[in-house]
Amino acid sequence: MKVNKQVQNSQLTNYSNKADAKKTYGRMIDFSWLIMLIAVGYQVLVHTDMKNIFALSCVVVGWALVVKALFLTNSFARHPFSTFLILGYALTQIYFPVVFMSIEGKSLIHNLELPNEVFLHALFSLIILLIAHLLYRRKASSSNRSLTAAQQVLQRLKFFVAPNNFQIWFMGFLGLFSMFFIHFFTSTSYDEKETGNNIIRSFIPFAYAPFFIPFSLLFGKVQIVSKRLKFQLLFYGMLIFVVSIGANSRGAFMYSFTALGYSFILGYLLKRFQMPKINLKIIVGFGAALWLFTGPIQDIGVAMVMVRGAREDVSRVALISKTLEVYEDSRAIAEYKKLAKVTNPDWDENYLDNIFLARFCNLKFNDLSLIQARGMGAGNPKMFEFSVNRFYSSFPSPVLKLLNIDVKKEEIVSSSIGDYLYYITTGDPYAMGWFRTGHFCGTGMATFGWWYLLVLGISIIPVYYLVDAFVLVLGKGTASSFKFSLCGLLSITSTFSFLPTESVINAVVFTLREWPQTVLLYFVIFQFTLIISSLFIKRGYINYHGKYSLAQNG
Structure with missing residues (x-):
C-alpha cells in the first residue's frame, strides 16, 4: 500500500465542480462502467428473458445515478x-449482483419469484437515499459553522486524538477476549438477566482495531507498514479465525478482511492511498487471495454451516475439531x-453459490420479504x-x-423480523427463532405500505x-483538511453494510441507541487504554508511539 505523498500534510482536494471530480474519479468511473457493460452484455446475450432485461435496465439507471450523485460531486470530500x-x-443491491x-454464469434474476418488484424497490430506495443525502448536504453547506454540534462534542471528548499503537492493540485484545468469552462460556440464547454478558458482548467490535494500524494516516498518524507489523497482524488474524470457528460465525472472521478492504477503499476514494502498480508480486498475491476465498476459506465456511446444528450440544473446542473434520x-x-442448490419451497435463500459473496449481495432476501409482504398485505397492523x-x-x-414500557423483550429479540414476517404469513408455530434474514423493502411494505419510502x-x-x-x-475552497476518528473507522463495515437492513425502523434504532452506545464505549475504552499506556510510558516499557522499548526500568 502506497501513501499519496500529495496528501501527507492532511490536504484533500475539494472537488467543487463536475470537471474536478471527473478528473479525479474518471478512470475509476470508466473502469466501473467497463466491468458493468461486460456483465450486462453477457446477460443480454445469454439470458434474454424480458424480466431479466428489465432488471438490467434498473441496474444501469441506478449506477448512473450513483455516479452522478456521488462521484461527480464533492460528496466524498465533504461527507x-x-x-x-x-x-x-x-454496490450490494445494484452493482455486485450483476457482476x-x-x-x-447465472441470470441476474436467478431464483427470484418477484424480480420486477425486487429491482423496482431497490431503485426507488436508492433514489430516496440520494434525495435525502442531497437535502442533508444542502443543509450542511448552508450552515455557517465549520463543525456540527455532534462533532464539537466528539472533539471535546478527544475522539479525534489518534491512539498510539499500544492502545490499539490493547483495544484489539480486549475485544478478542470478549469474543472468546461470549462464544465459549455463555449461552447463545438471550437472557435479560445477563446484563454483564451483554456489556462484554458490546466490546467485540474492538477486536478488529489492530487491522486499522496500516491505515493510521486516516486518523492522524503516519505508520510504516513493516514486515514485523504484517506478521503480527497475520498471527492476530489467525487467532480471530480460530475463535470464529469456535463461535461458528463466518462474519466474525470476514470482518478482519472487510476492515482492511473498506479502509483502503475509503482512503483511495479520498486520495489518501494510491493503487499499487501491477507487477508479478501483485498478480501472484491476488491469485492466491482469489484461490483462498473461492477454495479453502469457502469450504471452511460451508463446514461451519454443516456443523451449526451441533453448536448447542458440544463444547466450543469440540466444535472447532468437528468443523475441521468436516472440512x-x-x-x-x-x-x-x-443439496443447498435444491429449491426449498418454504424458505429458499439460494442466489449466489459463494457463501461469502452471498452475505454481501443476496437479492433473494429482498425477494423473500416481498413475497411474504404480498401474502399478508401492505400495512399489516401486527x-x-x-x-x-x-x-x-x-x-x-x-x-x-424506568420509562414504564411493557414489552416482552426476551421473546422479541429471540427471533428476527424475517421470522415474524414468515410467521404472520404462514401461521407456522415453529417459524420463530430461526433468524431468517429480512429486507427493509419487504418488511417496510408489510409494515407501512409504500409509505416506508x-x-x-x-x-x-x-x-x-x-x-x-x-x-x-475543515476549510473551503481548493483544499480541505480532514481527520477520521478511529471510533468511526471501527464501524466502517457496519457503515458499508448498514443498508440493506431488516427494517427501516433500524435507522431510528441507530440514531437513538446504537450511535450513543458506540460513542460511550469508545470513550471509556480510549480513556482506560490511555491510562494504561501512560503508565507503561512512564516506566519506560513503551515509547510515546506505543512501541515496545528496550530500555525498561526495574
Whole structure:
C-alpha cells in the first residue's frame, strides 16, 4: 500500500465542480462502467428473458445515478462516511449482483419469484437515499459553522486524538477476549438477566482495531507498514479465525478482511492511498487471495454451516475439531453444496453459490420479504406492532422499566423480523427463532405500505449526520483538511453494510441507541487504554508511539 505523498500534510482536494471530480474519479468511473457493460452484455446475450432485461435496465439507471450523485460531486470530500454508506447499498443491491451472477454464469434474476418488484424497490430506495443525502448536504453547506454540534462534542471528548499503537492493540485484545468469552462460556440464547454478558458482548467490535494500524494516516498518524507489523497482524488474524470457528460465525472472521478492504477503499476514494502498480508480486498475491476465498476459506465456511446444528450440544473446542473434520471431507462438502442448490419451497435463500459473496449481495432476501409482504398485505397492523416492540427492545431492560414500557423483550429479540414476517404469513408455530434474514423493502411494505419510502427518507438523514460526525472536514475552497476518528473507522463495515437492513425502523434504532452506545464505549475504552499506556510510558516499557522499548526500568 502506497501513501499519496500529495496528501501527507492532511490536504484533500475539494472537488467543487463536475470537471474536478471527473478528473479525479474518471478512470475509476470508466473502469466501473467497463466491468458493468461486460456483465450486462453477457446477460443480454445469454439470458434474454424480458424480466431479466428489465432488471438490467434498473441496474444501469441506478449506477448512473450513483455516479452522478456521488462521484461527480464533492460528496466524498465533504461527507465521507454517509457517502460510503450509500455506496455500500448501491454496490450490494445494484452493482455486485450483476457482476457476480455473470461470473457464476447465472441470470441476474436467478431464483427470484418477484424480480420486477425486487429491482423496482431497490431503485426507488436508492433514489430516496440520494434525495435525502442531497437535502442533508444542502443543509450542511448552508450552515455557517465549520463543525456540527455532534462533532464539537466528539472533539471535546478527544475522539479525534489518534491512539498510539499500544492502545490499539490493547483495544484489539480486549475485544478478542470478549469474543472468546461470549462464544465459549455463555449461552447463545438471550437472557435479560445477563446484563454483564451483554456489556462484554458490546466490546467485540474492538477486536478488529489492530487491522486499522496500516491505515493510521486516516486518523492522524503516519505508520510504516513493516514486515514485523504484517506478521503480527497475520498471527492476530489467525487467532480471530480460530475463535470464529469456535463461535461458528463466518462474519466474525470476514470482518478482519472487510476492515482492511473498506479502509483502503475509503482512503483511495479520498486520495489518501494510491493503487499499487501491477507487477508479478501483485498478480501472484491476488491469485492466491482469489484461490483462498473461492477454495479453502469457502469450504471452511460451508463446514461451519454443516456443523451449526451441533453448536448447542458440544463444547466450543469440540466444535472447532468437528468443523475441521468436516472440512477435510471434500466429498461431504461437495454433496452439501449440491443439496443447498435444491429449491426449498418454504424458505429458499439460494442466489449466489459463494457463501461469502452471498452475505454481501443476496437479492433473494429482498425477494423473500416481498413475497411474504404480498401474502399478508401492505400495512399489516401486527407487523407494525412488532416493529414498534422491536424498537423498544433495542434499549436496555433498566431503561424500559424506568420509562414504564411493557414489552416482552426476551421473546422479541429471540427471533428476527424475517421470522415474524414468515410467521404472520404462514401461521407456522415453529417459524420463530430461526433468524431468517429480512429486507427493509419487504418488511417496510408489510409494515407501512409504500409509505416506508418516506419513513426511510426521513429516518436516514440523522444517520448521515451521525456517521459523518466521526470525521472532521475543515476549510473551503481548493483544499480541505480532514481527520477520521478511529471510533468511526471501527464501524466502517457496519457503515458499508448498514443498508440493506431488516427494517427501516433500524435507522431510528441507530440514531437513538446504537450511535450513543458506540460513542460511550469508545470513550471509556480510549480513556482506560490511555491510562494504561501512560503508565507503561512512564516506566519506560513503551515509547510515546506505543512501541515496545528496550530500555525498561526495574
